[in-house]
Amino acid sequence: MRWPTLFSPFRVGSLELPNRIVLPAMVTRLSGEDGVVNGDILDRYVRFAQGEPGLIVVEAMAVHTAKSGPLLRICGDEFKPGLTELAARVHAAGPGKVVPQIIHFLKIARSGWRQTVADLGLEEIRGIVTAYGEAAVRARECGYDGVELHMAHAYTLSSFLSARNGRKDAYGGSLANRMRLPSEVIEEVRRKVGRDFPVGVRFDGEECIKGGYSVPDAGPIAVRMAQLGVDYISLSAGGKFEDAIHRPGAPLYPYTGYSGDRCMPGADYPDGLNVYIAAGVRAHLAAAGLENPVVATGKISNPAFAESILVEGKADLIGMARPLLADPDWPKKVREGREDAVIRCVYGNICKMLDENFRKVTCTLWPAGSIQAPSSTDREPPRWDGAAPLTGAYRDGRVYLKWPAAQDNEAVQGYAVYRASPGQPERHIGSNKALGFTDPDVAPGTPYTYRVQAYDLGGNRSGFTPSVTVQIP
Amino acid sequence: MRWPTLFSPFRVGSLELPNRIVLPAMVTRLSGEDGVVNGDILDRYVRFAQGEPGLIVVEAMAVHTAKSGPLLRICGDEFKPGLTELAARVHAAGPGKVVPQIIHFLKIARSGWRQTVADLGLEEIRGIVTAYGEAAVRARECGYDGVELHMAHAYTLSSFLSARNGRKDAYGGSLANRMRLPSEVIEEVRRKVGRDFPVGVRFDGEECIKGGYSVPDAGPIAVRMAQLGVDYISLSAGGKFEDAIHRPGAPLYPYTGYSGDRCMPGADYPDGLNVYIAAGVRAHLAAAGLENPVVATGKISNPAFAESILVEGKADLIGMARPLLADPDWPKKVREGREDAVIRCVYGNICKMLDENFRKVTCTLWPAGSIQAPSSTDREPPRWDGAAPLTGAYRDGRVYLKWPAAQDNEAVQGYAVYRASPGQPERHIGSNKALGFTDPDVAPGTPYTYRVQAYDLGGNRSGFTPSVTVQIP
DSSP: OOTTTTTTHHHHHHHEEEESEOOOOOOOOOOOTTTOOOOHHHHHHHHHHHHHOOOEEEEEEEEEEOOOOOEEEESSSGGGGHHHHHHHHHHHOOOEEEEEEEEEOOBBBBTTBBBOOGGGGGHHHOOOOHHHHHHHHHHTTOOOEEEEEOOOTTTTHHHHHHOOOOOOTTTSSHHHHHHHHHHHHHHEEEHHHHHTOOEEEEEEOOSTTTTTTOOOOOOOOHHHHHHTTHHHHHHHOOOOSTTTTOTTTSSOOSSSHHHHHHHSSTTTOTTTTTTTHHHHHHHHHTTTTOOOOOEEOOOOOOOOHHHHHTTTTOOOOEEHHHHHHHHHTTHHHHHHGGGOOOOOOOOOOHHHHHTTTTTTOTTSSTTTSSSSSOOOOOOOOBBBOOOOEEEEEEEETEEEEEEOOOOOOSSSEEEEEEEEEEEEEEEEEEEEEESSEEOEEEEEEEEEEEEEEEETTOBBOOOOOOOOEOOOO | OOOOTSSSEEEETEEEEEHHHHHEEOOOOSSSSTOOHHHHHHHHHHHHHHOOOOOEEEEEEEEEEOOOSSOOEESSGGGHHHHHHHHHHHHHOSSSSEEEEEEEOOOTTTSBBBOGGGOOOHHHHHHHHHHHHHHHHHHHHTTSOEEEEEEEETTHHHHHTTTOOOOSTSSSHHHHHHHHHHHHHHHHHHHHOOOTOOOEEEEEEOOTTOOOHHHHHHHHHHHHHTTTSSSSEEEEEEOOOOOOOOOOSSSSTSSSSHHHHOOOOOOOTTTTTTHHHOOOOOHHHHHHOOOOOOEOOSOOHHHHHHHHEEEETSSSSOOOOOHHHHOTTTTHHHHHHHHHGGGOOOOOOOOHHHTTTTTOOOOOOOOOOOOSSSOOOOOOBBOOOOOOOOOEETTTTTEEEEEEBBSSSSEEEEEEEEEEETTTTEEEEEEESSSSEEOOOOOOOEEEEEEEEEEEOOOBBBOOOOOEEOOOO
C-alpha cells in the first residue's frame, strides 16, 4: 500500500470509516424544485459509493420550506421515503458511510436584494434552531450514519458566524455573540438525535472577504463546537455574498467573487491552498486538548499530497469534491495501485458554471451528453494506429497543440496533455475531448516539451505520443 | 545567538547584507507633493537605519512626473541632491544597505475613474521603459546600493503582469505577453546600470482578486525575472484596484478590499499568511536551478517564526514593515537578546488608514503627537507603586479590562495585554496607551486569564499585574 494513512480506517464518533477520503457536499442540480430524491440523484450517489470513499456527504438539503432553485429537502416527513431509499442504495453500493448535509438559507431575489442576518426576528431565529433539530432527527430516521450541519459559505449559520454579522443584539457583533445561534443549533441537534449519532459541521476557516474572519477566529469557533459535542469539523473557505458579482436578472451567486475562487479554486490556484486553514484549526483544537477530526479540502487530488497532509498532522481526513466528480473511482483505483487510471480533474470549473445556471452538474471530462460518470471494467488501453504525430506551434503568446484521434476497443474518453520545461518536472496541464489543446501559460525565452496520452472510459491510458518541443521567443 | 540564520550575513548580488531582515518599502506621506526629500523623510530613514535591519528599501518614488498625493520622486535630476543626502545619512546611521523602490503608476480620479493598461499606446509603454532606466541610473548616481523595481499591487507593471490584463496586443492576454513590459523594464534597467549594480523586484505572488493569478503563474514569472538578471525577488500579495471600495470624492485606494487585507493583513489574520507564496515561488526557482534570493513578507514579527521560515527554506530574507514602524530597533534588540524590549506591532492598521487619507504615516503605539518612533537608551523598566489591580468584566460579548497608571523614570509609553485560556498558551493580544482594553474575541463557556505589562520609551517592560480571570457565560 503506497498511501497507508490515506487508506487506513478512521473512527469519527461512533462511526468507523473505511478510509480517510471524504466526498464533501456538492450540489448536483439533479433534483427538481420539489426537492424530492429522484432516479438521477440515486444514480449519482450510487456511482460515488461504488468508488469507495470513506464518507459520502450528500448535497445540502433544506431544513425549511423556503423557495429556491433545484435543491433537495429534508424539511418534512414527506421527503423521508426518498431520503431513506438514497441512504439504503448508497450503503448497498459500497463500504463508505453516508450523511446528509442540512442547510438553512436566507432569501435572495433576482433584483440583487438579499435578506441578511440583521433582518431576522428572534422568533425566526428560534425557528431555525427547531428546523435543524427536526431535520437531524429525520436524517437519523432515514438510516443515515450521521448528519452534517452546513455552517459555511453564504448561508444562514455562516452569516451569523461572520465577522460581518452586524446584529446589534446577543446574536451579533462580538465573537461570542456570532457563535450563539450556531451553538444553539448544535445543542438542539445533539439533544434531539442523542449522544451517539454522529454530528459534523462544515464551516469557513477563512471568509476571504474584506473584514471577514480567518484562522484566529476559526480556531476558537472550532474549539467551542468540539466542546458542544461535534464529531468532526470540515473546513471550507469563502463562497460569500459580500463579494459576489450581480448578474442583472439572476439571483446573486456566492461563488462569483474572489471568495468564490477560494472556495472552488480553479486551475490558476496552487494545490492545497486552503490546507493552512485546516492545519491552523487543528492546532487550536490540539492546544485545547481536543482530538475531534478535521477535514481539509481545496484542490487536493494527488494521493502523495493527500498522504503528506495526514502524515504531517495538518488534517485527519481529506475532502475531494471535483476530483471525485471527474472520476468517482479515484479511491478504489488509487488503493489498488492504479493511480494511472484515474481520470484527473483539470479544475476547469465547468461544474461550477452549471451549478450557477441551475443546470444539471456534470463533468466536462465525461463523454458528451452523459449526466453520470462512465463506468467500465475494461482494462485495455487506447492506442494510436501507426504514428501519432503531435504538433505544436507558438502564436500570440500561446502554444497550440494538435494530434490525431486514438482508437479504443470501447471508446476513447479524452486526451491528457503533459508539459515539461527546463528544471520543471513534467506535469499534467489539462485534458480535452477534442484533438487539440491551447496552452496560454508560457513564459518568454522558455522551451516547453509536450506529449499526450489518450484515455478510455475506464481511465486506461495509451502510450505517449512522441514529444514536441516549442521554443517561446 | 538565538536566531543564527536570521542574523547571519547574506549576499544579494554584489551586496553583503549584515542580516536577513528587510524593511520593505512603506509609504510615509512625509514628503510634500513636490516629491523632494525633506527633514522628516531623513529622520524617518535614519531612525530605521539605527535599528540595524540588513536592507532598507526606501518608499516608492515615481519615475515619471504624473501628479499624485505626497510621494517621493526620482523622475529628474533635480531630485538627486535630496536622494543623495538620504542615502548618505542612512549609510552613516547603521550597517544596513539601502535601495530605493521605483514606481510607475497610472492615473486615477476622485470620480472613481482610473486609467488601465488597455488605455496605453505603444509610445507611452516605451516611455515607461525609458523612465525606469533613467530612474535606476539616478539611484546609482545618488549612492544607493541598488534599486528595487515596483511591480506589485495596483501599479503599472503589476497591472501588466495581472491575469486581468486585457490588452489585445503583444502586451496582454497570455502569460508571455503579460510579462513583456516588465521584462523590457528589467532589461533596460540592467542595460543602463550595468551588470554589478543590484536590481531587485517586488511583485505579487497572488493577486487575491477574482480571476487573478497565484503561485502557478508567479513561479514562471520569477524564473523569467531571475533569468533576466534580477538579484532578489520580494513577494507581496493583493493590494489591487479591482476589488477596492470607492469612497465618493476620494481617489480609489487599492487597499480597501480583501486584496488590501491580504497585502497588509490586520490582527484578524494569522501570522505569515502569505509565506506560502514566497515558498512556492522559491521552489519554482530552485527547480529551474536558480538561487536568486526570495523575500517573504506579511505578518512575520516573531523572531522564532522568522528563523523557522529561513531554516525551512521557504525564503532567504524576511521583510517586516509594520513591526519596524512600531519599533525600528527590532533587529538590534532581538540580536542583543532583548526580545522582551521590542515594542510589538498590534496590526491595528492605523498606519494604513493614515496612508489612505494622505496623512503622515505614524504608529499608534508611539507617544501621542510624535511623527517619529521614540528613541531611548534607558534600561529602567516602569513599575506600579503599590498594588496594581487589574479588573475585568464581561458585558455584551466583550471583556472590558481596566488598570491604574504605571510610573517610569522617563515616560510610560503603553500597556501590553496578554491573554491565556485553557490549552491556549498566553499571548499578546494588544497594546494601548489608555488605562483599559476591550477584548471582542471571546468564546462562550471559556475562562480567559488576562494580565498586563507597562512599557516605556525604550520598550523596557514592568512586571506583570496580578492576573484576572473572566468566565464567559
